[in-house]
Amino acid sequence: MASWTSRFAPIVPFALPVGVIALWQLGATTGWISDRVLPAPVEVAQTAVRLTLSGELLGNAGVSALRAVSGLIVGGSIGFAMGLINGLSRVSERLTDTSLQMIRNIPNLALIPLVILWFGIGEEAKLFLVALGVLFPIYINTYLGVRTCDPQLVEMGRIYGMSRWTLFRRVILPGALPSIFVGLRSALGIMWLTLIVAETIAASSGLGHMAMEAREFMAIDIVVLAILIYALLGKLADVITRALERRMLAWHPAYQSR
Amino acid sequence: MTVFARVSAVGPQETRRPVETGRAGPTLRGVPASLGTSAGAAITICGLEKRFGDKVVLDKLDLTVPAGQFLAVVGRSGCGKSTLLRLLVGLDTPTAGTIDVSSSSVATQSRIVFQEPRLLPWETVEQNVSVGLGEGRLTPERREKVALALAEVGLKDRATEWPSVLSGGQKQRVALARALVSHPQLLALDEPLGALDALTRITMQGLIERVWFAQGMTTVLVTHDVSEAVALADRVIVLDAGRVTLDIDVKAPRPRERGSADLAALEGRLLDAIFGVADVVY
The missing domain is CATH 1.10.8 (Helicase, Ruva Protein; domain 3)
Structure with missing residues (x-):
């Protein structure tokens, strides 16, 4: 029993998606699913190959990924810095936290009309929206992580003569890290959501634009392909975050293989 | 490490070490020689007072601890024993009075171990x-x-x-x-074994005694466990309402035998002082 589970353990997570695709293929081949509702997986795969060969798919995916990552870096850095500053300084927290909470509650997608008026459909619009979207989850969780840092450990650090910088580096920041990762995970979700919506509405390239253009030509296979790629990109982001967590939170009991 | 580590580490023929003479006394076997010896710090406390608002936690306390002594401070919770310890290592500042911690070496260093490990x-x-x-x-x-x-x-x-x-x-x-x-000259222990189970506690007591013997630092142990105080310390003081109500030397030779009549008698005296004779039910 144990050998059975260990032998198949790596493929278990993929059993469900593969099964769904198999059923889907079966449904499409037997004509149970109309190809005007959902094209067969094989057809989608052929489209993927075709678009890859023409360079269209990779080009659009690259553009989207670049936008996503740059938005994440810009918004994430700002959120991270604000979270640290407000977590460490009462003055700064009193000054800015209320304003940040107000802005946070505006759905960032509600700004699309305004952003189009400001930036047109250029890159700045997407960067702005993605950055704004990822800023808050990272801000809040960084702030929370710093604030909930164990005061007993901070006292210990003081007793042992740690300088402020060392105290931050060895006690406060590592203590806040699990919380910061929670923020990063939810930021990644918001990042894709914002980007795809923004590209669907106001863009001339990218995956969202590709899907929107395909809809106009009734190319349902491309629409489905785009959606599948979102799923894969989401999984990819998750894998990267997990790897980072495993590395940086190796001390945490939850990440120790036992 | 077994429960009996203390017994094996401390040879039975090595008897009481004269406290006042510092490190010149006999040494414990099983202690690495490379550890070096840092002299303990002498503590002189004069008219020490600590108040939190209206509440007087320490009330004109006078205390002298010779270098290298193992002092245990016992008392009911809220008697000010932890506050005394925090003042000793400079975690808090006194409302009035002075604390003088000095040793022969240039920089006197004090370290504290809390009930939680704080790693x-x-x-x-x-x-x-x-x-x-x-x-x-x-x-x-x-x-x-x-x-x-x-x-x-x-x-x-x-x-x-x-x-x-x-x-x-x-x-x-x-x-x-x-x-x-x-290698601190003053080691402050704030109920360091309070969260441990009884057997681990006995092992740890042996460890603390051995380390103190090897390094010779002045050690102040705050504890609510009277038998622990008697088993480890050269001297035990009882704090009540911020004052020293009893100050006794424990002259029993080391290694001390748990549950010996002498120690039990001392424990009785300490408990009487802590609770008042009338309160104690034997």
Whole structure:
């Protein structure tokens, strides 16, 4: 029993998606699913190959990924810095936290009309929206992580003569890290959501634009392909975050293989 | 480490060590010679007062602790014993009065061990102990000091592990190593064994006694466990409402036999002083 589970353990997570695709293929081949509702997986795969060969798919995916990552870096850095500053300084927290909470509650997608008026459909619009979207989850969780840092450990650090910088580096920041990762995970979700919506509405390239253009030509296979790629990109982001967590939170009991 | 580690580490023929003469007395067997000897600090407390608002926690307290003495402070909770300890190591400032901690060496260093180990969960055992050495990278030289301190508490082979895989007693031993690695002249122990189970506690008591014997620092142990105080200390004081109500020397030879009649009598006296004779039900 144990050998059975260990032998198949790596493929278990993929059993469900593969099964769904198999059923889907079966449904499409037997004509149970109309190809005007959902094209067969094989057809989608052929489209993927075709678009890859023409360079269209990779080009659009690259553009989207670049936008996503740059938005994440810009918004994430700002959120991270604000979270640290407000977590460490009462003055700064009193000054800015209320304003940040107000802005946070505006759905960032509600700004699309305004952003189009400001930036047109250029890159700045997407960067702005993605950055704004990822800023808050990272801000809040960084702030929370710093604030909930164990005061007993901070006292210990003081007793042992740690300088402020060392105290931050060895006690406060590592203590806040699990919380910061929670923020990063939810930021990644918001990042894709914002980007795809923004590209669907106001863009001339990218995956969202590709899907929107395909809809106009009734190319349902491309629409489905785009959606599948979102799923894969989401999984990819998750894998990267997990790897980072495993590395940086190796001390945490939850990440120790036992 | 077994429960009887103390018995095997402390040879029966080595009897009481004269406290006042510092490190000149007999040594315990089984203690590495390379540990060196740091003289203990002498403590002189004059008219010490600590108030939190209207509440008087320490009331014109006078106390002199000779260098190298193992002093235990007992008393009911809220009697001011932990406050006294925090003042001793400079974690708090007195409302009035003076505390003078001085030793022969240039810089007097005091270290405190709390009831909780307070280890950094994201640093290995080795890195945690290196915190006791102050700022700086873990150079080979520092690593050696850390290894010595860990050997002293019997955790030499756990240097690269995370604190989360250690037991409560082991974590507390790492905390002790962190306090000892810089060879302090004053070691303050704030109920360090309070959270441990009874058997681990006996082992740890033996360890603390051995380390104190080897390093010779002045040690102040705050505890609510009277038998622990009597088993370890040269001298026990009882605090009540911020004042010393009893101050007795424990003259029993080391290693002390648990449950001996002498110690039991002392325990009785201490408990009487803590609760008042009328309250105690024997």
